[in-house]
Amino acid sequence: AQTVTQSQPEMSVQEAETVTLSCTYDTSESNYYLFWYKQPPSRQMILVIRQEAYKQQNATENRFSVNFQKAAKSFSLKISDSQLGDTAMYFCAFMTSYNDYKLSFGAGTTVTVRA
Amino acid sequence: DTAVSQTPKYLVTQMGNDKSIKCEQNLGHDTMYWYKQDSKKFLKIMFSYNNKELIINETVPNRFSPKSPDKAHLNLHINSLELGDSAVYFCASSLLTLRGELFFGEGSRLTVL
Numbered sequence: 001a002q003t004v005t006q007s008q009p010e011m012s013v014q015e016a017e018t019v020t021l022s023c024t025y026d027t028s029e030s031n032y033y034l035f036w037y038k039q040p041p042s043r044q045m046i047l048v049i050r051q052e053a054y055k056q057q058n059a060t061e062n063r064f065s066v067n068f069q070k071a072a073k074s075f076s077l078k079i080s081d082s083q084l085g086d087t088a089m090y091f092c093a094f095m096t097s098y099n100d101y102k103l104s105f106g107a108g109t110t111v112t113v114r115a
Numbered sequence: 116d117t118a119v120s121q122t123p124k125y126l127v128t129q130m131g132n133d134k135s136i137k138c139e140q141n142l143g144h145d146t147m148y149w150y151k152q153d154s155k156k157f158l159k160i161m162f163s164y165n166n167k168e169l170i171i172n173e174t175v176p177n178r179f180s181p182k183s184p185d186k187a188h189l190n191l192h193i194n195s196l197e198l199g200d201s202a203v204y205f206c207a208s209s210l211l212t213l214r215g216e217l218f219f220g221e222g223s224r225l226t227v228l
Binding site: 033035037039042043044045046047050089091093095101102103105107108 | 146148155156157158159160163165170171173203205207211214215216217218219220221222
């Protein structure tokens with residue numbers, strides 16, 4: 001079974017600063033997919049970024065980037081130039097290529113951006 | 116133009132009652148899901164349908180019965196509601212070929228008294 005661990009329940013960051021959220025996962029598969037989802041206080045979850053395990057290059061989406069360390073099974077999310085709208089709960093998620101449509105989520109990290 | 120819409124957004128009901136939540140997506144996706152988010156915000160998949168066929172049934176009590184009349188709709192009916200069913204239920208959809216990239220609805224908060 002795959003597990004996803006987010007060890008930081010809450011983080012706070014000053015506006016315009018950078019914050020890094022950690023995520024580790026456990027799997028015996030060699031090919032898989034990793035995701036970060038954002039859930040703002042309005043509740044609707046949206047996909048922030050995805051990473052394929054076979055790609056060595058770290059994914060980037062505007063101010064969001066990941067640090068994917070396959071050997072360490074680590075997948076951290078960096079939010080640069082934090083904005084008030086980044087305040088949300090962030091979920092790390094994992095899916096194997098051979099899994100039946102099942103996305104496994106971590107427990108989430110609440111990020112608060114301070115003005 | 117809402118992509119994944121769920122109704123109702125809030126339900127408050129008594130133990131033992133039956134309730135339904137409806138979900139519709141207009142994204143042209145072929146796969147739909149129900150996720151449950153508990154009071155600690157933990158998200159867990161309940162069901163998944165691909166082109167109206169059930170492909171995941173994640174050890175959910177049989178009081179929960181999903182139904183997909185077509186690939187744009189996935190409804191959830193819950194019989195004999197229990198206190199532990201209180202949660203936020205999220206509908207989501209995706210393309211089969213991109214099934215980790217989910218589009219979520221706004222959620223339906225169910226409170227069982």
